[in-house]
Every structure is written in C-alpha cells, then in structure tokens.
Amino acid sequence: MDLEPELAALRPLGGFFVLRTCVGASGVARGQELAGLPTLAETYALLTPDAQDNPLASRITMVADRLRTRELRVSASLTQQALAARLWSAALGCAVLYGRLPDLDARLLRWDFRASAPDDLWLTALRPRPADAATLAGIVLHSHLVPLEAGLKSCYGIAAGLLRGNAASALAGAARELERWARAGGLSDVVARTRALTAELFTHPDLRTAGTPTDASVGTAFRRRSCCLYYRVPGGGVCGDCCFIRPPRSSPGAASG
Structure with a gap:
C-alpha cells in the first residue's frame, strides 16, 4: 500500500497516530500553513542552557503550569515522553499499515508547541522509506530522541536512563494501542506485524536495557x-x-535513573 498524501489510514487510530501533512498530490508543501512554525531539528539545536525563547522550553513551562508543578525536571520528562509517543505512534502506524515509512527526519517535521495532538506536528515532504526496524529506529531515535535527550540532560539535569525509559515506554504504549485497535477490527495480520516490529525495535541498544516484557x-x-x-x-x-x-517516599532525585 503506497503512502498517500494525507496518510488517511492513521486517522481511525486517534490523535496520537495522526500526522498532519502539508503535502498535495504533487508532493510540494503548502508553505503558508507552516508560517512561523520551527522544525523539530531547529528546536533541538536551540535547547541549550543559555537559549532564549526556545519552543521546547516554552512547552515544558506550559506543561508545568498545567500540571501545577514547580519542578521543571518533572515537566521536561513528561514533555519528552509525550513527544516520543507522538513520533513512535505515527512511525509505527505507518510502518504497520502501509508497509512503508514516511521520512520523519527532524528537518521535515514542523512543530506547533502550543497545540495538542494531532495538530502539533506537520510533515512538509512525503519521502517513502523502508518500514524495517532499523530504518524506524534510525529516524525516531537518532533524528529525534537522541538530540532531544542531549538537550534535556544539559538544561534540566535529567538522567539518560529516565529519558530512555520514557522512549521505551512510549514505544510500548504506541504498540499496545495499535494492537488493541487491530484486535477490535479482527486484523490479525496487523497484530502480528505490530508485535514483530516492536520486538525487533526493543533489541536496539538504546531501548533493550530500558525495560522488560511482562x-x-x-x-x-x-x-x-x-x-x-x-x-x-x-x-x-x-x-x-x-x-x-x-x-516512593525518597529524595527528589531518587527516581531519575
């Protein structure tokens, strides 16, 4: 099944899976819909301790306000996990349902940090990629979660183990929701592909020590x-x-690893 411009097969799965595109049949982005929105690559690069008005830092503050917490380390962790869940969901959904993966390189995804799913992410070009685990991990982990991890460690002092746990948890959650939807529709082939691809992804060095099947x-x-x-x-x-x-009833840093 070829990737079609609107990635409509993701819509029945709900907001976390849906990926907005600004791509018409010609494959050219509609620029006016993206005015003022940074790419995720720009957002990650700007997340430094001395940065001003970074979209990700603004999102973390927004999340802290919504959750009524003064601990930016906490809201930074939850913000990262939510973004990881968005990326894994869209990528895994496409890989399983289309058998192809749109290139979700951080330079091709624009992010509206004020919006919630599915209106937060916009894909500006549709470039089909293979749907194997290595390609999926390369896009989600290496293009997104690794640079995001570096910025959050530098700015908020969050342990790498926590952030990789978030990434693994987000992947498991996306796979669980995809499998639940497929079971409800009697789509045993989708269940099988979801399980196989997720199991292979969890062998990646950045994920395999983050948790275990239960x-x-x-x-x-x-x-x-x-x-x-x-x-x-x-x-x-x-x-x-x-x-x-x-x-736990322990010190603030006890659960950070």
Whole structure:
C-alpha cells in the first residue's frame, strides 16, 4: 500500500497516530500553513542552557503550569515522553499499515508547541522509506530522541536512563494501542506485524536495557526500569509500567535513573 498524501489510514487510530501533512498530490508543501512554525531539528539545536525563547522550553513551562508543578525536571520528562509517543505512534502506524515509512527526519517535521495532538506536528515532504526496524529506529531515535535527550540532560539535569525509559515506554504504549485497535477490527495480520516490529525495535541498544516484557502472551506488555516522575505531580501517582509499585517516599532525585 503506497503512502498517500494525507496518510488517511492513521486517522481511525486517534490523535496520537495522526500526522498532519502539508503535502498535495504533487508532493510540494503548502508553505503558508507552516508560517512561523520551527522544525523539530531547529528546536533541538536551540535547547541549550543559555537559549532564549526556545519552543521546547516554552512547552515544558506550559506543561508545568498545567500540571501545577514547580519542578521543571518533572515537566521536561513528561514533555519528552509525550513527544516520543507522538513520533513512535505515527512511525509505527505507518510502518504497520502501509508497509512503508514516511521520512520523519527532524528537518521535515514542523512543530506547533502550543497545540495538542494531532495538530502539533506537520510533515512538509512525503519521502517513502523502508518500514524495517532499523530504518524506524534510525529516524525516531537518532533524528529525534537522541538530540532531544542531549538537550534535556544539559538544561534540566535529567538522567539518560529516565529519558530512555520514557522512549521505551512510549514505544510500548504506541504498540499496545495499535494492537488493541487491530484486535477490535479482527486484523490479525496487523497484530502480528505490530508485535514483530516492536520486538525487533526493543533489541536496539538504546531501548533493550530500558525495560522488560511482562507477559509473553501479550506482545506489547512492558515494565520499565525507571520512573518518568509523574508521581511528583500534585495528585499524580505511578504509571502502569512504572518500576515502582507505589509512589516512593525518597529524595527528589531518587527516581531519575
């Protein structure tokens, strides 16, 4: 199945999977729809301790305000995990449903940090790529999550283990939702492809130590080895895949690894 300009096959999966495109049948982006929106590559490059008015820093502050937390380290972790979930969902959905992957290079994705899914990400060119695990990991991890990790470590002091746990948790969540949707529709082939591709992705060096499967009968079940810090949000708790059974009563930095 060829990639079509609007990536319509992703729509039934919901907002986290949907990827807006500014691409017409000719493959040329409609520039006026993107006016003022930075690419994710520009956003990652600007995330330095002395940067001013960086979109990602603004998003982190916005998330902190919404969650009523003063700990920017916490909102930075949750912001990164949400962005990772968006990227994995769109990429995995395309790979499984189309058998092809649009090139989601950070230079081709424009980001509206004020918007929520699916209106936050806009793909400016449709360049088909193979849908194998190596290509998918190369795009999502190397083009996005690795430079994002470097910036967040530098600016917010977040441990690499936490951020990679977030990335792994986001992948598992995307796969779980895709599998749930496929099961509801009786699409056993989609379930099988989702499981196989996700299992191969979890062998990547940046993901394989972040957690473990928890049930061999459920291909997308996962338990991470770190904590995203959501328990530190007022009224928050531990997530379903957290390394903790209950919120810890330890020092602020204890769950950062």
